Amino acid sequence: MDARKKRILGILIDDYIASAEPVGSRTLAKKYDLGISSATIRNEMADLEELGYLEQPHTSAGRVPSDRGYRYYVDELMPKRYITNDAVSRVRMAFQAPMREIAWFIHQTARMVSEMTGYPSMVVAPPVLEARLAEIRVLRLQPGTLLFLVSTDAGVVENRVVSVPEELSVDGLGALAQEFSREFHGIPIHELKDRILDPLAHDAERYRGLWGTLGGWMAEWNLYEDRVTLAGPLSILQYPEFRDIDKVQRVLGFLEREDAVEELLKAAASSTESVQVMIGQESSVEAIWDCSVVTATYQVRSHVVGQVSVIGPKRMHYAQVVATLELVSEELSRALKWA
Amino acid sequence: MDARKKRILGILIDDYIASAEPVGSRTLAKKYDLGISSATIRNEMADLEELGYLEQPHTSAGRVPSDRGYRYYVDELMPKRYITNDAVSRVRMAFQAPMREIAWFIHQTARMVSEMTGYPSMVVAPPVLEARLAEIRVLRLQPGTLLFLVSTDAGVVENRVVSVPEELSVDGLGALAQEFSREFHGIPIHELKDRILDPLAHDAERYRGLWGTLGGWMAEWNLYEDRVTLAGPLSILQYPEFRDIDKVQRVLGFLEREDAVEELLKAAASSTESVQVMIGQESSVEAIWDCSVVTATYQVRSHVVGQVSVIGPKRMHYAQVVATLELVSEELSRALKWA
């Protein structure tokens, strides 16, 4: 793999990313000043195909990068730090808004990333269920209506309005909540349900029913919570590779399935790299085998708590996407550091 | 418009709704036992076309209902109360879950309706901004973190976690919130911002900054809130009229725009009818001129507070959709009556 091959491969992929048309030797020679003839390029391209970096849609078409070609491009060839000053200041600006819930930042991030890159964006929120209980409070809003407040070590506060029979006495409830908080401080949320429901764990028999409901609610917590936020799914429709309804249906159908997306992104982000690229069949999900997914992680107190991600055709503008995600995930971590 | 014409029109539309193929006289005569020959049907169909109820895609194709034809079908011909016992019990079941926030019901409703009908469903949530303030509370969660609780006459409770400078004294904040609640009780939320920001409205100079931020937050409230919940948008992809990407893009693009959808549904639901059908060009939104929209309203304390809606091809299964929405909106109203 000499320098010239690299050069040709790089230019070819750039061109294909921009044009979506198979690239031929003639076009390449004419359009870019390579100082060699189309015949030479032809030979090099034949070599690159043999090496597995390019493929031909059919005999007499130009070449198209293979998954392996994209991989090489992403790892070795593409320009780094491909980002404008405008983008940087925009992201900084967006995260400067103070006094916001985490959910707000998550939505904001997804929307912004999708808009900046032109691809759908998915953001995985910090997992509530793995957070540890800090405090639980009960407030009486009106007769028959209670508000439960749960704060965790991740600083996340979740709350639910709960209606209960009006005749339920809530006098000692505050005290009970306090006691409860003390007892279960530091327990992961997902363990709470069982603890709460375990009749031996506390002796306040007359509150059993209420705590039971609370436990049930917590059990469903992660079902109801938006763990994955999806923004701009329709942007894929603008790309010629998605003129085919069935393909669109496959991909968007996958994106709609929060659990599946969450699983994919979490797996992707186990890597040590701050930004990871998954190309075509590298993904475990068949539905997106002709897409690429770029994923970055973000942290709270130097623990990875979530992912920011972009999905698009394999013919994706990797340089810009990677740079954008690097920036955004960094700024998001910074914005969440108070949490 | 004699009985036979009605019969033919009804059957033709039923057939077209089921098959998506233009219906010819021959097919009609063969498939259904009308007791008359295809020639007679042909004549009747020609009349129906002249009357504006049918149209021909091209000279030698079968007939297809016009907007007017669908309208007549919906108003006069279609079977009423087209619903199964299964559906009824399913809906009842779904709304039996107690102890839920309004937002939960809204999501639940949208999902369920989309699944039951096979079309995308949109649900407009009760407008927070028009609700009147009942009470505002401030809680200190941790140093530097406050929780604002706002309850309204609609029983809706909204809350936001707000981080403030740690050094801010929150001692008198509870009292201030109480005083505030007393003073502004019954004021619509959307007026609160100005009131709060008006320096004459209260004299607690040292809290000005905090209330100011609170006001700013309230101003953005409705921007951040999900006022419209969309479920199952991709279900339209299964219908042959949406094989065309551009059409899909138009329609889904519209559905993504919460404000536009909200406006449309609110306008639609000004009607006195409990369920309203908007067919094709009857809609003010050009992007959905080849769709139909069915909308029902739901109430809290016999005030209309929101809409439940379904969108699909004009060739929609109106009978089932109307019946489903009737049922769902009724049950949703019932479920929300405690609010």
Place this chain on the structure above:
DNA sequence: AATTAGCACTCTGATATCTCGAGTGCTAAT
């Protein structure tokens, strides 16, 4: 030895042409 010009060959996509069949409208018979 590497590069390039030249050329025959291949394949696709666009365009044109043809055919078939479903459906119509009209007329004349019932």
Place this chain on the structure above:
DNA sequence: ATTAGCACTCGAGATATCAGAGTGCTAATT
């Protein structure tokens, strides 16, 4: 008023044709 019969229309799909872009190979050139 209904229906059988028939000529006519139009589109969808199949088939044929053609131009163009691209390739691989060979022989000439540097």
